[in-house]
Amino acid sequence: YEDIYHRLTTRDANTFYTSGQWMTEKGGGSDVAGGTETVAVSIGRDMFKLYGYKWFSSATDADIALTLGRIADEEGNGTRGLTLFFLKIRDEATKRLNEIDMIRLKDKLGTRQVPTAELLLDGTIAHKMSEEGRGVAAIANMLQITRIHNAIGSAAYMRRIISIARDYAQRRKAFGKPISDYPIHMQTLARMDVEAKGAFMLxxxxxxxxxxxxxxxxxDEENLDWKRSEDRELWSLLDFTGESGFNDYMIASGKYGIRARSAHPVGDDDYDYADIADDGSDCVY
Known part of the structure; x- marks a missing residue:
């Protein structure tokens, strides 16, 4: 994977790779683990052929993609846990798609410059990237990084909007003078500025x-701060992957056996606590 890593991190526009992530299937939605039906058939040396229908696949014009599937057992049925796979979207020599059928593009509101499509994987060659059954835990690291990217982008847009608003306040006149001369307007901008700076710092x-x-x-103190942040991420992961995906992640990451706080308070200052069993049966959601 050294060449792939180099291409993903290089600043050379002639050699860099972009990447997509293909997880959601028709039956999935937020419950990625419970709704994934893609099956991976081994062809040796951690190489597999993927068969499945990806309902919402991002960056279909990218060079590579990460996706989830169930490794087929001896009878051809998918295993319970999901495994993470890496694939090249096109053959570098022929430029033909890697046994991928583009069914249709999604007509969406946001990030229209990044094509999202329904894809049929019909023998797509892929490399296994995680331990078998631990795909959700492996891909959670990517979700963490992308959330930080989104947070930085949001903070940047907040700063940009305030800059535009300040400039506009100098140019827009009402009752014979710029609106920047009115305390109530500047108070609004000041409150927005505080929120933007707080978002940046966070x-x-x-x-x-x-x-x-x-x-x-x-x-130790920073680990506690990060743990608090990670706890919030875990509840977000529960919303994203559903209960089965959350359990897969907790088992894979060795987090069972810890004491967890319910994401939903019983009262104003009252939270449910429970010891999480090794199999996750007593986990409080």
Missing amino acids: AFENVRLLGKQEMGLTS
Whole structure:
């Protein structure tokens, strides 16, 4: 994977790769783990052929993609847990699609410049990237990074909007003078500015903690801060993958046996607590 890593991180426009992630299937929605029917048939040396229908596949014009599937057992049925796979979308020599049928493009509201489509994987060659059955845990790292990217982008747009509003306040006149001369208008801009600065500081504090945590340099206090942030991510993961996907992640990451707080308060200051059993049966959601 060294060549792939180099292409994903290079600044050379002639050699860099872009990547998509294909998880959602017709029966999936938020419950990715419960609704994934894609089956992976082994062809040796961690190589597989994927067969399935991806309902909402992002960046279909990318060079590579990450996707989830169930490794077929001896009878050809998919296993219970999901596994993470990496695939090249086109053959580098022929430029033909890697046994992928583009069924139709989605007509969506956001990020229209990034094509999203329904795809049929009909023998698509892919490499296994995670341990068998631990695909949700592996792809959760990507979700964490993309959420940080989204947070930074949101904070940047907030700053941009305030800059435009300040400039407009100098040019727009009402009752004979610029609206920047009116305290009530400037108070509104000031409140927006505080929120934008807070969003910036929160986003980059998470970036700082993530970097230190990945390098094993966090202090006990910083680990606690990151744990609080991770707990919020886990509840988001539950919403995203459903109960079965959440269980797969918790088992794979060794987080069963911890004490968890319910995401839903019983009263104003009252939270349910429960010990999570090794099999997740007592986990409080």
